[in-house]
Amino acid sequence: MTDDRSSYLIHARDVRYRYGEGDISQYVLKGADLSVRSGEFVILAGPSGSGKSTFLSLIGALRKGQEGYIEVASHDLLNCHEHEMRDIRRKIGFVFQQHNLLNFLTASQNVEMVLEMFNGRFDEQHRKEKAREVLEKVGLGKQVDYYPRQLSVGQKQRVAIARSLVHQPKIILADEPTASLDGKTGVQVVEMLHHMVKTQGCGALVVTHDNRIFDYADRILHIEDGVIMAG
Template identity: 40%
Template sequence: MSLQLKGISKAYQDGQEKNIILDKADLTVQPGEFVAILGPSGSGKSTFLSIAGLLLTADEGETLLDGKPVHGLSDKERTKLRREKMGFIFQSHHLIPYLPMEEQLRLVATKELAREKTSLTDRIDSLLTGFDLSAQRRYLPQQLSGGQKQRVAIARALINQPSLLLADEPTASLDGKRGHQVVELMKREASQRGTAVVMVTHDERVLDLVDTIYVLKDKQLLLQTEVRK
């Protein structure tokens, strides 16, 4: 799936003042492309990611998926598109406290994948092995470390083999080795399945794995090469 955001603007009311977060920001991501967005805290990176994932609506501008505008979709259609085509990795893991780790993944599987029980089990096994979590598959969230919880959340985002993966600081609670491992798996999804990946990050240790780097500066997205000029 390709992603295009054109002229995206977003502002929030702060008392009597209007706080502009994004001002005509543009981004294009092709299928199989891994994009990283850098920028200081509070610069609007997470807001931009939420607009890309149809969780927020821009004040101005247009979002296109595979060249088709999404502004006319109903809430139900947006929800269906997010569930079937997108994977989200948030800064907080949002795990359900009473579900074992394996069931966290089963819960979000699409109806189509859930019907194919063998395929779903194979997919879960593959992800747990890739994230070095096989031994903890029946653990509840309170039995996991912070890093393990984050890896479960990332595996959950990948379970449905999304066409678009949106990641907000996915390595924030991981050490350097684990962080690199996780981003390598995201890179593999992009390469093998043609998944478009957009990752907001401060972690420069993983930037060698991405294809394109943008910097959010002055409320707009600039290619890193343009920032350096």
């Protein structure tokens, strides 16, 4: 495997992060290293409280880093301006553990909203078409106009996946995407993400405890007490 730095989508070195200030602050990441290349599906597993979500939120530019080095899609996250963070988020599809759909918007509108935020040049008709296209891909072509309350838990999570993919991100970050799903639906969701990685040349970092997903991974990394180890 080449060690050409330019092939990394994610390159994190010696990442340290602490919550709180002064005497009560505590490091939850204690020198975490991790890299993901284009076309790779990487799993990060580890016990509750080991720092998985914290790490993912740093990589996803949802939280500003404190110490170490984090490069995502060629941006240096610790040394970039706030307005650059927005450009970085545009290159990322984030799937949260809870689907976080807006209940007063339909499945289609939940997906369109991302395009409105990130691809301002698309007009409404174009956004609707794109949303339908990606909802069809996740098997929800018949439910585009349904509200979240009319969808099952698995369907809601699939809308969330559609929402994370609609702007064609280079990087997919997923925090326990199958936690609320039954076995069969969970596998479908992961197959979808895996397919995206292998056909679109993006990279995925998926946090999970779910060992049914492990077979899909190119690499499985373990995090314990804020330190990442190769599996």
